[in-house]
Amino acid sequence: MLTCCHGSHDATIFNNSILKTECDAGQFGYRWLLGDSAYPNRPYLLTPVLNPVSEVEHRHNEALIKTKNTIERGFGVWKCSFPVVALTLRSSIPNMQAVIIATTILHNICRNQSHRNTL
Template sequence: MLPINVANILAAEEKERLEDLRLANLERRNMREESDPFSIEETRFKELFRINKDMARFLLNGILADLERGDRNSWLLGDSEYPQEPWLMTPIENALPESPEGRYTQAHIQTRNCVERCIGVLKGRFLCLSKVLRYSPEMVGQIFNACGILHNLCVETRLGIDFEVPQPQEPIYAMVPNNVAANNQEGNNARRNLINLYFRN
């Protein structure tokens, strides 16, 4: 049996921990409900996003202005399980290899493979990334940031990799039908414009 003083101290610490957890959950719920990350204090914003509010607004306004004008200098890449969107490029199923669509799809595959290799290196070096991280989104972001920083330090100090880097498996784009993409005309038009601009010759 614990002495009364120790039990009181432990009970007070547990009560404080639970209150901190309650406040953190309340903060996350408020952020979700408001859908406005700019509503939180500047110091908390910097902790969560690693950037100050003014810089975030500047970048966001620039991106939104580009999107509203239809200007696109970058896109997200998704495999064929994602729907084709104006901002999300997916591969073209069964594209002929020497056609513009085939060149686009090959570039898409090569780029995604590069990203997947990078993720494979991080997962190999930091095994926690190979598992489901059962933390808040903020904490998961901090874990990924920490792993990225530590990986860069390893690269800078020439600390070798003591595991085999997994090679991405052969893409299965041609085998997975992209039924959703066929219904998004705006997304298909964006992909067609991208192909015409960069893969025609």
Template sequence: MVYLLKGKFTNINANWPGSSHDSHIFRTSQVCTYMEQNGGWANGVLLGDSGYPCRPFLMTPYQNPVIDHQKKYNRCHCSTRSVIERTFGRLKRRFHILHSEIRMTPSKACKIIIACAILHNICILLNEPDIEDDGLVIDNDGDLGDRFFGDQDGRGVRDHISSTFFNR
């Protein structure tokens, strides 16, 4: 799980194996706990792909947008969320060990991933050039995963955002 600020990693959790679902990692994170207690779209929101539940503080794309402003919302959501995909690409190009399975103990692999993220941030601070792009393909598929309903559901917030800002 990763959060970015201008291409730098601001929060990273590398304590789960690669087969763990992103939404489970988020659901058990300190960031999720904080957002549940203090979040709300007025304080800012997080963007997730369709594998995450739509929550008041975690906006996901519409599954089947039918209204024009829902389609506009999805386009803006996708282009904004692609920042993280590009940042992962930059990180992997900079540190080749992250291209495939790290064949070390899980605790050592976690340390390597976090060290790479810290070094990536240092490279940005020092204005180090990026490694050449080798035709990276961005996977925006996103597993549908579990859905939340009721009090935790953020679809009303998403509807408000899309109709207010994209219904023009």
């Protein structure tokens, strides 16, 4: 789930990304991305079923919602830990990428450390 501060929709950003090209080329094997209903159906992209009718379609949508909520909570914790990522980053793309990568690594180190301390 990609978010942009300049008003571009996530699907527009994805459709113009290197990641999409790599996914289209099958570089990630049997791995999936989650998308909302703005995304087209792709073998690597799980999207909700519009107007679900069957039980399987309803369960598919429920599983996507639960997974998306888990991811959103994780992003929320990350943004609370590192407010710089919650703000509009006014920097070059390479610097923004460095901030995102660095804070993600630090976030994961903190999570791993706290899990070790609870054992």
